Amino acid sequence: MGILILGTATAEAGETLAEDFSGSPETRWDYVADSVMGGVSSGQVFFLTEGDVDFARLTGTVSTENNGGFIQFRRKLSDRPTSDTAGVRIVVRGNGEQYFIHLRTKGTVLPWQYYEAEFKTTESWTEILLPFSSFKASGAMLRSTPTPTGITSIGVVAYGRDHQARLDVSKVSFY
Structure with missing residues (x-):
């Protein structure tokens, strides 16, 4: 698991903001379920505002x-992280379940290839840093960790076991 830091998110020097869920995020994010491969999971993503916080649910x-x-x-991602980027920074809250960030790169050619890092949620907004060294390759044919300049997409995923998902994400960036 990555490093946990409690608190409110702010942009820091050297950080690339991938998303703060303002300004029509539905045009940038796609919902995908296992039904594309015959599975029966179901869900959806909503883009909401609570007070002054925009987020995806x-x-x-x-x-x-x-x-x-x-x-x-x-x-x-239209703009890829730079070579000195260390990892992914997210601000989340949820129902106490474990969730994942999936990264796809220029080297993840097959649909089932990705890099994943897990994180756990609480009912409170929590900032989580996931260093690239905490991401694991989905198969033996990939590098052991992703190369920042090769990252082509980022996914927020409920995965791998039967459960009810409820995850809010207010920030996604690279640090």
């Missing part, structure tokens, strides 16, 4: 029936 039922087991929302 992923909700649904993750089912491993029929070789399934995921729901996610993801974004293709």
